[in-house]
Structures are given as C-alpha cells and as structure tokens.
Amino acid sequence: MENDQHIIYGFSKKSRDEKLELVTRYLADPKSAIALFKSFQHANSKMQRLLEEFSENTITNFPLPYGICPNVLVDGKIYMVPMVIEESSVVAAAAGSAKYWFSRGGFKTEIIDTEKIGQVHFLWKDDKNLLFARFPALKERLIKECFHITENMIKRGGGIIDIKLKDLSEREPGLMQLYCTFETAQSMGANFINSCLEQFAATFKQWHLLQKEFSEDGLEIIMCILSNLTPNCRIKCYVESDMDRLNDIVPGWSGKEFARRFCLGIRVAELDPFRAATHNKGIFNGVDAVVLATGNDFRAVEACGHAYASLPGRYTPLTKTELSDNHFRFILEIPFALGIVGGLTRLHPLVKLSLELLESPSATELMSIAAAVGLANNFSAVKSLVTTGIQKGHMKMHLLNILKQLKVPENRKEEVIDYFKDKVVSVSAVRQLAEKWHLTGVTEN
Numbered sequence: 453m454e455n456d457q458h459i460i461y462g463f464s465k466k467s468r469d470e471k472l473e474l475v476t477r478y479l480a481d482p483k484s485a486i487a488l489f490k491s492f493q494h495a496n497s498k499m500q501r502l503l504e505e506f507s508e509n510t511i512t513n514f515p516l517p518y519g520i521c522p523n524v525l526v527d528g529k530i531y532m533v534p535m536v537i538e539e540s541s542v543v544a545a546a547a548g549s550a551k552y553w554f555s556r557g558g559f560k561t562e563i564i565d566t567e568k569i570g571q572v573h574f575l576w577k578d579d580k581n582l583l584f585a586r587f588p589a590l591k592e593r594l595i596k597e598c599f600h601i602t603e604n605m606i607k608r609g610g611g612i613i614d615i616k617l618k619d620l621s622e623r624e625p626g627l628m629q630l631y632c633t634f635e636t637a638q639s640m641g642a643n644f645i646n647s648c649l650e651q652f653a654a655t656f657k658q659w660h661l662l663q664k665e666f667s668e669d670g671l672e673i674i675m676c677i678l679s680n681l682t683p684n685c686r687i688k689c690y691v692e693s694d695m696d697r698l699n700d701i702v703p704g705w706s707g708k709e710f711a712r713r714f715c716l717g718i719r720v721a722e723l724d725p726f727r728a729a730t731h732n733k734g735i736f737n738g739v740d741a742v743v744l745a746t747g748n749d750f751r752a753v754e755a756c757g758h759a760y761a762s763l764p765g766r767y768t769p770l771t772k773t774e775l776s777d778n779h780f781r782f783i784l785e786i787p788f789a790l791g792i793v794g795g796l797t798r799l800h801p802l803v804k805l806s807l808e809l810l811e812s813p814s815a816t817e818l819m820s821i822a823a824a825v826g827l828a829n830n831f832s833a834v835k836s837l838v839t840t841g842i843q844k845g846h847m848k849m850h851l852l853n854i855l856k857q858l859k860v861p862e863n864r865k866e867e868v869i870d871y872f873k874d875k876v877v878s879v880s881a882v883r884q885l886a887e888k889w890h891l892t893g894v895t896e897n
C-alpha cells in the first residue's frame with residue numbers, strides 16, 4: 453500500500469518527450485540523459501514512428517551491430533548471411549568456419565519436418581471414457597468451425613494437421629488437453645495457431661453444453677497456447693570431410709589428431725550438462741544472430757532448442773560427431789520454427805533487406821541457413837577449445853575493442869597487438885602501455 457504513491461499512472465498515454473522527462477527525473481544529469489536517449493532516435497520521424505510501434509512505452513532505439521558472414525555455402529548455394537549480435541568474435545568465428553568448410557563442400561541440410569504444436573489445456577470432471585468415445589465427432593466439428601481461420605492457410609499449403617485428446621490426469625486430477633498439430637507454410641505461425649486454439653476452445657465449450665450426459669460445469673478451459681517446443685519442426689545440418697583434408701587445420705596438427713580431440717570435446721558435452729549448456733550457447737550465438745537479423749523470435753528459438761536438448765531426460769548437446777573410415781562428420785540437429793512472412797518480416801526495413809540479401813529464402817531455406825551458421829559457430833568454438841584455447845581469438849577482439857576505446861590511432865595499433873602477442877590482455881594493462889607510449893587519444897597524422 454505504502455508504495456502506491458510511487459505508481460505511475462498513464463505512462464503509456466504520455467508523449468515520448470513526457471516519458472523521457474519522467475524517466476530521467478532522478479538521474480544525476482537528466483538533460484544529458486535526455487540528449488543521449490534522443491541521439492539514438494531515428495533522424496527520419498516516419499521511421500522512428502514505425503520502430504516505436506513494434507513495442508510499447510518506447511523512448512528511444514537500442515542499436516546493435518549488424519554484421520555479415522560471407523561465404524556460407526549451404527546445399528550448394530552461397531549466402532552472405534546477416535547477423536545481428538553484440539558479442540565480439542561471433543561473426544568472425546562463423547566467417548572463419550564458413551570459409552573453411554566452403555572448400556570442403558559446405559553445409560548440407562535435411563529438413564526433418566515442419567510440424568508446429570498448440571494445446572488447449574482443460575480440466576474435465578465428466579465421464580472421461582465418454583469424452584474419448586465422442587472425440588472423433590468433436591474433432592470433426594473443431595476443424596469445421598475453425599475453417600474461417602484456416603481457409604487462407606490451407607490455400608498456402610498449411611492448416612491443421614491433427615487434433616488429439618490427451619489425458620494428463622495422472623499428473624493432476626482432471627487435467628487433459630487437446631494436443632493440436634499444424635503446418636504453417638511460410639510463417640512461424642504463432643498468431644495462426646493461437647487463433648485456432650481459441651476457436652477450438654469456444655467450439656469445445658459449446659459442444660460440451662449440448663451433450664446432455666455432461667454436467668454444466670464438467671469442462672473448465674484453462675488456457676490455449678502454442679508450444680514453443682516443436683521437436684518435429686526440425687533440421688539436420690552437417691559438414692563432412694575426409695580426415696586428411698583436415699590436416700593442418702591447426703598448424704602442425706594431423707587431421708586424425710584434430711578429429712580425435714574434437715570428438716573428445718563433444719563427448720564432454722554429452723556427459724556433462726554444465727559443459728552442454730555452454731556448448732549449446734555457442735550454437736545459439738550463430739542461430740540467434742541470424743534469427744534476429746531476419747526478424748524472427750529468438751526467445752522462441754532458444755526455448756525450443758533448450759527444451760529439446762533436455763528431452764532425453766538430461767540436458768544434452770545439440771551437435772554430435774561421427775567418425776568412420778577416415779571420415780569426419782559434424783552434425784547439428786535442431787528444432788526451431790522460423791517464418792519469412794508475418795511478424796516483423798514485412799515491417800522492419802532491415803529485416804526486409806536481410807531477407808533480400810538471402811535471396812528471399814523460403815521458411816525452410818531460412819532454417820537451413822540459421823542452422824548452418826549455428827554449426828559454423830559451434831565448430832569454431834570447439835575447434836579453438838580443444839586446440840589453442842578460446843582466449844587467443846577472444847583476446848585479440850577484446851584488445852581491438854580496448855584500443856578503440858582508448859582512441860589509439862590506427863597506424864599504431866599493430867605495435868600494441870604485437871606487444872600483447874604473448875601477454876595477458878586487460879583494460880588496465882593496455883591503458884598503461886598506451887599511456888607509456890603516448891598513444892591515448894592521439895589524432896592520427
């Protein structure tokens with residue numbers, strides 16, 4: 453109650469300037485804060501309005517780097533893949549890996565399926581056997597009465613695949629669900645699925661009332677929502693090579709020794725969920741960056757991947773290796789639901805451009821591209837981890853960032869990089885050196 457006086461009423465109704473004033477009121481320097489927030493607003497007011505409309509209570513924009521991973525050869529087609537990510541080294545790692553595999557046949561993919569899932573969760577107090585007995589008739593009605601929603605999707609090759617009745621009453625008395633599967637063609641399908649589910653619930657309630665053997669309060673709908681775990685919307689992506697073509701992947705290493713160490717790295721992730729989480733995070737470094745650049749929902753993609761990784765009963769890595777007859781194969785199997793229509797895809801100008809850069813891929817081609825970049829990042833990370841260690845590459849990027857921060861002139865950077873070749877990089881160590889060599893904030897001549 454006491455805190456009620458601090459509640460802000462009507463924040464969403466205020467103008468952007470009023471919001472800015474309110475938000476910065478208690479900051480040390482509200483004027484500068486407002487100026488900084490404003491400096492990130494788009495110069496074109498129409499564009500700014502468009503960006504603001506994607507979300508609520510917007511006061512500015514938050515830019516992230518938009519990079520390109522060139523040379524991504526997927527199923528025989530070469531892509532320049534847009535990646536939106538704030539973490540240094542990720543695009544570089546993906547690019548290194550993509551280039552390496554380019555001359556070894558590139559990434560190959562197989563779409564396993566594209567089935568999406570939605571559920572109507574409900575409590576059932578009436579005769580369960582009777583519900584199961586009458587379910588075929590109910591199902592027919594559910595599908596028929598949803599036609600006004602599915603009609604267009606059917607024209608585009610999608611629609612309802614099936615509706616099943618599931619009994620979960622062993623987990624919770626009375627708990628049941630309509631377990632529904634969908635094909636959503638070129639869209640991720642969240643809105644379509646949720647609309648269908650809500651229509652199913654309405655039809656189900658009406659139908660239930662009309663069945664005279666059932667009681668008035670025998671059905672309680674709990675909720676209708678898609679599931680982000682879509683194990684059957686899944687892709688397999690792999691790279692492969694004869695072992696001798698892996699010779700010198702790290703100077704002085706034979707392909708065989710590299711493959712042995714690489715497989716050990718994967719094995720650790722298979723055996724230990726603590727490693728598996730980091731291992732999969734490295735895959736999502738690449739996947740998420742593509743998902744973001746193409747206006748898809750990276751939270752949904754992550755939720756799906758991590759839940760899928762846990763399906764065996766413990767958390768597992770999403771990649772595996774196969775070694776046979778002097779042959780190395782590295783495979784990613786990952787489920788995710790992506791779309792090239794709907795959501796931000798037609799609205800955000802950079803998303804439109806990303807899709808154009810990728811030569812207007814279909815939803816399944818986009819799955820292949822995102823999986824390839826995820827595999828590229830994972831290959832790069834595990835390769836570094838089991839050979840030189842991860843910090844070598846990371847530290848170089850870290851050093852470059854520090855040099856930028858300290859405004860070290862371009863023509864002096866190489867000396868500093870050379871100096872730190874065999875030393876530990878830290879902000880203070882670089883600052884000290886830069887001060888000693890009089891490099892900070894010097895303007896280039």
Ligand code: MEV
Nearest residue numbers: 730731733734833834842
């Ligand atoms: C860092 O963003 C990702 C890695 O930790 C992935 C991995 O350990 O496999 C390098």
